Amino acid sequence: xxxIPDLSVEISGFKMKNPTMLAAGILxxxxxxxxxxxxxxxxxVVTKSIGVGQxxxxxxxxxxxxxxxxxxxxGLSNPGIDEFLEELQKSDISDMPIIVSIxxxxxxxxxxxxxxxxxxxxxxxxxxxxxxHVSGVGAEIGSDPNMVYKITKEVKxxxxxxxxxxxxxxxxxxxxxxxxAEDGGADGIVAINTLRAMVIDIETGRPILSNRVGGLxxxxxxxxAVRYVYDISRNVKIxxxxxxxxxxxxxxxxxxxxxxxxxxxGTAIAYKGLNVFNEILYGISEYLKRKGHHSVKEIxxxxxxx
Amino acid sequence: MFRYxxxxxxxxxxxxxxxxxxxxxxxVRTIYFDDEKCSEALPGQFIMVWIPGVKELPISLSLxxxxxxxxITVKPIGPGTNALYNVKPGDKIGVRGPxxxxxxxxxxxxxxxxxxxxxxxxxxLCYKYISYYTHITVIVGARTSNQLLFIDKFQDILKGKGRxxxxxxxxxxxxxxxxxxxxxxxxxxxxxxxxxTCGPELMMKAxxxxxxxxxxxxxxxxxxxxxxxxxxxxxxxxDRYLVCKDGPVFNxxxxxxxxxxxxxxxxxxxxxxxxxx
Ligand SMILES: Cc1cc2nc3c(=O)[nH]c(=O)nc-3n(C[C@H](O)[C@H](O)[C@H](O)COP(=O)(O)OP(=O)(O)OC[C@H]3O[C@@H](n4cnc5c(N)ncnc54)[C@H](O)[C@@H]3O)c2cc1C
Ligand SMILES: Cc1cc2nc3c(=O)[nH]c(=O)nc-3n(C[C@H](O)[C@H](O)[C@H](O)COP(=O)(O)O)c2cc1C
Ligand code: FES
Numbered sequence: 001x002x003x004i005p006d007l008s009v010e011i012s013g014f015k016m017k018n019p020t021m022l023a024a025g026i027l028x029x030x031x032x033x034x035x036x037x038x039x040x041x042x043x044x045v046v047t048k049s050i051g052v053g054q055x056x057x058x059x060x061x062x063x064x065x066x067x068x069x070x071x072x073x074x075g076l077s078n079p080g081i082d083e084f085l086e087e088l089q090k091s092d093i094s095d096m097p098i099i100v101s102i103x104x105x106x107x108x109x110x111x112x113x114x115x116x117x118x119x120x121x122x123x124x125x126x127x128x129x130x131x132x133h134v135s136g137v138g139a140e141i142g143s144d145p146n147m148v149y150k151i152t153k154e155v156k157x158x159x160x161x162x163x164x165x166x167x168x169x170x171x172x173x174x175x176x177x178x179x180x181a182e183d184g185g186a187d188g189i190v191a192i193n194t195l196r197a198m199v200i201d202i203e204t205g206r207p208i209l210s211n212r213v214g215g216l217x218x219x220x221x222x223x224x225a226v227r228y229v230y231d232i233s234r235n236v237k238i239x240x241x242x243x244x245x246x247x248x249x250x251x252x253x254x255x256x257x258x259x260x261x262x263x264x265x266g267t268a269i270a271y272k273g274l275n276v277f278n279e280i281l282y283g284i285s286e287y288l289k290r291k292g293h294h295s296v297k298e299i300x301x302x303x304x305x306x
Numbered sequence: 307m308f309r310y311x312x313x314x315x316x317x318x319x320x321x322x323x324x325x326x327x328x329x330x331x332x333x334v335r336t337i338y339f340d341d342e343k344c345s346e347a348l349p350g351q352f353i354m355v356w357i358p359g360v361k362e363l364p365i366s367l368s369l370x371x372x373x374x375x376x377x378i379t380v381k382p383i384g385p386g387t388n389a390l391y392n393v394k395p396g397d398k399i400g401v402r403g404p405x406x407x408x409x410x411x412x413x414x415x416x417x418x419x420x421x422x423x424x425x426x427x428x429x430x431l432c433y434k435y436i437s438y439y440t441h442i443t444v445i446v447g448a449r450t451s452n453q454l455l456f457i458d459k460f461q462d463i464l465k466g467k468g469r470x471x472x473x474x475x476x477x478x479x480x481x482x483x484x485x486x487x488x489x490x491x492x493x494x495x496x497x498x499x500x501x502x503t504c505g506p507e508l509m510m511k512a513x514x515x516x517x518x519x520x521x522x523x524x525x526x527x528x529x530x531x532x533x534x535x536x537x538x539x540x541x542x543x544x545d546r547y548l549v550c551k552d553g554p555v556f557n558x559x560x561x562x563x564x565x566x567x568x569x570x571x572x573x574x575x576x577x578x579x580x581x582x583x
Contacts, residue, residue: 270534
């Protein structure tokens with residue numbers, strides 16, 4: 001008789017009952033909705049990326065399906081930090097494993113965001129240094145190791161909560177970027193955000209997204225993401241959280257073998273709804289039993305030995 | 307479940323030609339086009355309509371007709387609806403979907419309350435499910451008489467199986483006042499098996515309250531800002547629900563859960579809360 005495997009994980013002080021998380025930007029800023037995602041099985045949730053000021057985002061169309069995923073350019077729509085603080089105050093979030101994703105264009109902006117949010121019950125921060133389609137923030141900063149180092153250090157200075165840095169696949173040297181985040185004091189790396197992409201409608205000849213270009217997510221990017229997780233986890237000491245195209249429990253296992261301590265799920269919700277969390281957890285649990293593992297932690301990075 | 311298949315149809319805008327346009331009132335127009343998937347939509351479902359170069363927006367499917375196998379009915383209130391209102395036969399628009407939960411049919415005596423363009427999905431409901439109902443009361447509400455929608459069409463569909471009550475805010479035709487006032491009175495005094503409503507949120511909120519007091523089941527079709535239409539962007543949230551995926555049609559149980567937000571605030575494109583007046 002095999003016992004039920006322990007699925008709980010703790011990533012640099014961030015505790016979750018299981019290793020699945022909701023990826024940033026999916027399902028928005030509504031706290032009741034994020035709570036529903038936790039009730040559906042997720043071990044943790046990441047909010048939509050929040051900046052200092054209100055942003056409407058780009059005009060629609062913002063998202064379009066392609067053969068193996070989606071291309072989106074929402075444009076970091078968010079109500080701004082002050083309104084978001086009100087949203088947090090409306091609900092009791094003390095029992096929620098909730099990470100706030102933040103973005104900014106300078107250390108000053110990150111300072112403002114973190115100093116305001118640090119007093120709340122949020123459990124940690126994810127620095128969005130990787131959004132591929134808004135100028136002056138995200139990937140534009142995230143591709144400069146010096147900026148990554150400085151921003152991470154600044155955020156660490158204003159908060160004792162865990163800080164994860166989400167990195168972009170649209171950079172020349174991702175290992176250098178991950179090391180810069182580690183040197184700046186990051187508690188973990190999230191890999192990866194979307195890949196720069198584009199979709200054109202052949203009847204009208206027009207790019208479909210109003211922003212013309214966007215970011216590719218979903219099954220199409222999974223092998224790319226697995227490789228980033230593998231590379232980064234072998235080159236830094238801090239934990240790595242895998243993200244990109246996870247759709248089945250097998251995908252989650254693959255990411256963990258590659259070195260991910262937890263996994264984030266986004267696009268799969270478009271295919272399967274919130275049921276995806278339970279489905280993946282059941283699969284992980286059965287796999288661990290079959291392989292004789294007692295805890296999900298035992299499989300992290302197992303493929304490194306080959 | 308997603309397994310990559312090279313021949314899997316991809317859900318992205320299908321370009322269709324506008325076949326005909328028809329004025330319903332001085333400020334509302336129906337646009338006809340052919341699209342097989344849209345023509346199979348159930349009452350209450352909506353599509354995302356792309357006006358190339360302008361924007362993409364959610365619109366309910368309204369009456370089917372010989373002029374095209376699908377139709378949408380729009381009122382211009384901003385850049386997207388303006389552009390859609392002004393399309394001409396032969397113009398190209400993109401449609402994806404249909405999305406969302408439909409109205410559920412019931413047997414028996416029903417009350418249907420529509421305000422403004424809210425009548426669009428309700429007309430398809432009447433048309434498709436007429437055989438289920440033993441008696442139908444349709445309340446058609448508008449600000450003023452020349453903005454009343456679909457009265458002739460409802461008369462055609464009903465075929466003596468019920469009644470149409472007209473209300474105008476200014477009293478230029480029918481009852482003077484809000485559609486919800488008449489609905490509240492009827493709900494108190496008659497026995498309905500189901501109330502269906504779509505229109506201004508405050509109207510729906512009032513009707514929901516009256517239905518709760520009388521213990522009558524209700525289905526209401528709500529509106530929120532939408533970007534994806536299939537449940538991942540979160541812009542259409544109301545409490546713990548997504549209007550695009552859990553709705554747009556919500557039942558009594560769901561409406562109870564979202565009571566604190568219903569008719570109180572919606573959210574703009576940034577996600578910021580805006581009060582509903
Ligand atoms: C499920 C669903 C079905 C719909 N069916 C129809 C229909 O059959 N016919 C029709 O004419 N319209 C319908 N709408 C409403 C329509 O989508 C919006 O009016 C439209 O998106 C506005 O776009 P715009 O560019 O014209 O105006 P905008 O410039 O985007 O907006 C103009 C004003 O309307 C407000 N607004 C925008 N979108 C919405 C919204 N979704 N809900 C409430 N207020 C909004 C804005 O805040 C602003 O004040 C439906 C909406 C939904 C969600
Ligand atoms: C509609 C949409 C919005 C997104 N918004 C954000 C965001 O605000 N911040 C962010 O860091 N990533 C954002 N992402 C990227 C996802 O968090 C994730 O990194 C990416 O989609 C890959 O994972 P997936 O394939 O499981 O979706 C968004 C993705 C999508 C599809
Ligand atoms: S419109 Fe994107 S979740 Fe509803």
